[in-house]
Amino acid sequence: MFDSWKNSKVKEVQYGNLQATAVQAPVIERNNVFSTTAFAFKSLWTGLKITMYYFLRPKTIVTQQYPENRETLKMPERYRHNLKLKYNEEGLHNCTGCKICETHCPNASIIIESTKGEISKKIEVDSYVWRQDSCTFCNICVLVCPFDALEWNPDFESTVYDRRLLVTQLNKYAGPPAKVIGKMDDEKKESQLNANKEKYREKYIGPNIPMNGATLAGVSKLGDSMDKKGGGESNV
Amino acid sequence: MKSLIFIVSLLLISTGLLAEIPQVVTIASIVETHYQNQDIFKTLFFIVLPMIGALTFITVLALTLVYLERKIAAHFQCRLGPMRVGFHGILQPIADAIKLLNKEDLIPKDADKLLHFIAPFIAMVGTVLGMVAIPFAPNIQVIDLDIGLLYLAAVSGIGVFAVLLAGWGSHNKWSLLGAMRAAAQLISYELSITIVLVVVVLFTGSLKLSEIIYQQDSLWWIFKGHIVSVIAFFIFFTASLAELNRTPFDLPEGEAELGAGFHTEYSGMRFSFFFLAEFINMFLACALMTTIFFGGWLPFHIQGLDALNSVMDLLPPLAWFMLKTSTLIFLMMWIRWTFPRLRIDQLMKLEWKFLLPLGLINIVLAAIVVSFKWYFFA
Numbered sequence: 172m173f174d175s176w177k178n179s180k181v182k183e184v185q186y187g188n189l190q191a192t193a194v195q196a197p198v199i200e201r202n203n204v205f206s207t208t209a210f211a212f213k214s215l216w217t218g219l220k221i222t223m224y225y226f227l228r229p230k231t232i233v234t235q236q237y238p239e240n241r242e243t244l245k246m247p248e249r250y251r252h253n254l255k256l257k258y259n260e261e262g263l264h265n266c267t268g269c270k271i272c273e274t275h276c277p278n279a280s281i282i283i284e285s286t287k288g289e290i291s292k293k294i295e296v297d298s299y300v301w302r303q304d305s306c307t308f309c310n311i312c313v314l315v316c317p318f319d320a321l322e323w324n325p326d327f328e329s330t331v332y333d334r335r336l337l338v339t340q341l342n343k344y345a346g347p348p349a350k351v352i353g354k355m356d357d358e359k360k361e362s363q364l365n366a367n368k369e370k371y372r373e374k375y376i377g378p379n380i381p382m383n384g385a386t387l388a389g390v391s392k393l394g395d396s397m398d399k400k401g402g403g404e405s406n407v
Numbered sequence: 408m409k410s411l412i413f414i415v416s417l418l419l420i421s422t423g424l425l426a427e428i429p430q431v432v433t434i435a436s437i438v439e440t441h442y443q444n445q446d447i448f449k450t451l452f453f454i455v456l457p458m459i460g461a462l463t464f465i466t467v468l469a470l471t472l473v474y475l476e477r478k479i480a481a482h483f484q485c486r487l488g489p490m491r492v493g494f495h496g497i498l499q500p501i502a503d504a505i506k507l508l509n510k511e512d513l514i515p516k517d518a519d520k521l522l523h524f525i526a527p528f529i530a531m532v533g534t535v536l537g538m539v540a541i542p543f544a545p546n547i548q549v550i551d552l553d554i555g556l557l558y559l560a561a562v563s564g565i566g567v568f569a570v571l572l573a574g575w576g577s578h579n580k581w582s583l584l585g586a587m588r589a590a591a592q593l594i595s596y597e598l599s600i601t602i603v604l605v606v607v608v609l610f611t612g613s614l615k616l617s618e619i620i621y622q623q624d625s626l627w628w629i630f631k632g633h634i635v636s637v638i639a640f641f642i643f644f645t646a647s648l649a650e651l652n653r654t655p656f657d658l659p660e661g662e663a664e665l666g667a668g669f670h671t672e673y674s675g676m677r678f679s680f681f682f683l684a685e686f687i688n689m690f691l692a693c694a695l696m697t698t699i700f701f702g703g704w705l706p707f708h709i710q711g712l713d714a715l716n717s718v719m720d721l722l723p724p725l726a727w728f729m730l731k732t733s734t735l736i737f738l739m740m741w742i743r744w745t746f747p748r749l750r751i752d753q754l755m756k757l758e759w760k761f762l763l764p765l766g767l768i769n770i771v772l773a774a775i776v777v778s779f780k781w782y783f784f785a
């Protein structure tokens with residue numbers, strides 16, 4: 172069906188030491204009105220054939236009947252909706268807290284707090300905060316991460332009544348990446364994972380966002396500092 | 408099953424029930440008979456009944472076409488289209504119509520109130536007037552005018568008049584631009600349509616639609632007139648697309664650059680009038696094409712092959728008419744959802760440099776073919 176571009180001329184081009192193959196656009200011969208007309212009709216017919224191909228094959232339909240097929244819904248592989256850290260079987264992530272993704276994010280949607288760990292003696296991530304409310308799903312963060320720590324989760328049902336709930340902490344534990352923990356012996360590993368237990372949160376507890384006087388369970392009021400006791404749960 | 412159909416058709420043929428072509432009985436003639444008999448109630452009845460019938464028919468037809476357009480467009484684009492309201496969204500157009508009727512009817516502050524108000528009604532009047540002359544079946548036709556073809560050509564211009572008024576009266580630059588484009592488009596493409604109608608008149612020697620249909624009893628004009636007819640049909644089809652403001656010629660609407668063109672400032676009921684008129688106009692154009700090129704309500708007949716003719720007679724005339732018209736409508740939809748919109752200069756180039764010369768050459772060809780009787784079953 173779509174083989175016509177393959178028939179067009181292919182040219183090898185050199186950019187410095189880069190080899191590339193360029194496809195030349197087919198040249199329309201405009202010799203006389205008859206050949207032009209014939210070409211026009213031919214190309215119109217090609218277009219009509221393509222649309223008819225899809226019209227006659229209902230299997231090519233990509234629409235999904237969403238609320239009805241909620242159980243069997245199949246999202247496309249590259250669908251981007253929820254950023255998440257990759258976890259291995261042991262539940263450890265790869266993020267080293269290098270902040271490369273934070274500097275590359277065009278919308279400042281990623282905020283990473285990291286400290287030098289006492290046990291590992293390396294920089295480790297305390298909280299990886301991702302703001303879905305300002306993210307444009309440009310995928311840059313996933314592409315730039317040198318440790319392949321991020322991926323997309325196609326779970327798209329994230330409707331909330333307050334945008335603060337879209338600010339989430341991605342890491343399930345505060346501490347060094349899987350690679351560093353993997354090198355530790357069991358005892359050290361235990362103490363490492365226990366060390367930052369109190370930082371072990373999933374809900375965002377960082378700087379607040381104005382809410383025009385409204386209150387929401389699990390979200391702290393503007394002005395409540397995160398050091399205050401209870402942090403996130405202050406105004407339940 | 409096949410043998411059963413065969414036996415039934417053989418029986419029908421042997422009885423000779425369907426052998427002769429039915430005579431045209433128009434509603435106008437019925438009314439006239441009753442009027443001459445001084446039967447005032449029957450006269451009134453046959454005036455009011457077709458009115459109600461026509462209104463219902465136009466509404467139902469428009470809603471069906473809207474639904475089909477959406478469904479077919481969706482399937483051309485690997486989508487499903489409306490699926491929620493009713494089985495496969497079959498009640499969607501009704502829901503839309505109710506929504507449109509309930510909407511607020513806005514008139515812009517600086518608009519020319521009168522023109523803005525009457526434009527949609529003029530659009531509707533144009534289509535209803537066109538509907539009058541269309542022969543659906545030998546006994547379903549309002550009036551069989553002696554100058555039916557001329558009348559239809561004239562009436563089809565009213566719709567563009569409405570577009571012009573709407574654009575001018577809206578006090579909106581996009582609307583005005585759309586209206587100007589519509590005018591330019593109409594003036595150009597009306598020429599081609601008229602030239603093609605001249606070809607048809609050359610062949611048939613009549614402007615009366617029933618006469619044109621009866622002449623196609625031997626074979627439809629598109630086959631009878633071989634190359635000349637095919638060129639004429641092609642020109643007529645392309646020009647009708649342009650006159651109906653359908654893609655690839657939908658410049659007066661041009662969603663991308665003009666908002667919605669001439670009906671940007673319309674809402675509610677009067678917007679739906681434009682909407683309905685657009686779809687009914689499509690039906691009208693296809694019905695006219697059916698009538699002059701594909702034998703109207705006549706079944707597919709070839710003179711001399713009586714067996715084939717009798718089999719073809721099995722389908723009633725109305726079904727034949729609707730079948731042919733809906734095929735053409737499908738063709739229009741297929742084209743609409745395949746091709747991109749032309750630029751205004753390309754549009755003009757197509758008309759003045761291609762279709763018009765082709766049409767003029769075609770007239771000369773037609774004159775030669777007719778004078779030497781080089782068409783089939785002359």
Ligand code: SF4
Nearest residue numbers: 266267269270272316
């Ligand atoms: S996600 Fe990747 S880029 Fe971002 S801080 Fe962690 S390791 Fe660095």
Ligand code: SF4
Nearest residue numbers: 276306307309310312
């Ligand atoms: S997808 Fe783009 S906008 Fe969203 S967090 Fe990543 S880099 Fe920032």
